[in-house]
Amino acid sequence: MSSIKQFQVTFDCSEPERLARFWCEVLGYVVPPAPKEFATWEEYHRSLSPEDQVTYFACSDPSGAGPRLLFQRVPEGKTVKNRLHLDVRVGTGLVGEERLATLEAECARLIPLGAIHVRTLYDGNDSCIVMQDIEGNEFCID
Structure with missing residues (x-):
């Protein structure tokens, strides 16, 4: 029986380098050295x-802990909701107003990078913020 230790997340997109650099800023990732x-x-x-x-x-991920992200150009644009999305985990262990404030601060950091705030989900104790990246792919700040 095989035990997978690493995986890569691949995004179809129209501008691979631009989208990769956006996600580097979001996640603290780096672009690997050129050949x-x-x-x-x-x-x-x-x-x-x-x-x-x-x-x-x-x-x-410069620490090697997170998956590699690959962005590949495709001719067609995004037309429907993602079937898969990333959750950017910035509020782990926090609840209530403290969690919401942490998520909102991260949302405010990402908007100048080109992210779009879609909606905030908050039930008094738990929360997440749904956003879109610069090509319209949904992701959550969790």
């Missing part, structure tokens, strides 16, 4: 044929 024969990712992408340029971009 060793290239000084930058831009230089690497320029070396590819025009049809292959910037078809994907990745970012990863």
Whole structure:
């Protein structure tokens, strides 16, 4: 029986590098170094044929604990609600007003990055904030 130790989350998108850099800011992730024969990712992408340029971009957790995120360009745009979304866990262990205040502070940090506040769910003790990233993908601040 196999025991999977690592996994990658892949997003279909229209602008892989832009979306990857957004999620780096959200999660504190980093862009891995470019292949060793290239000084930058831009230089690497320029070396590819025009049809292959910037078809994907990745970012990863610098601690190695979280999954790698891969963003791949697809021709079609997003048309319906995500079947899968990320929960950004900033309020773990908090309840009530303290939890809500922590989530709202994170929401305020993400809006200038291009995130959109969709709605706040609050029942007096538990809460989460539904947001969209810069390409309209839903995620929650939890």
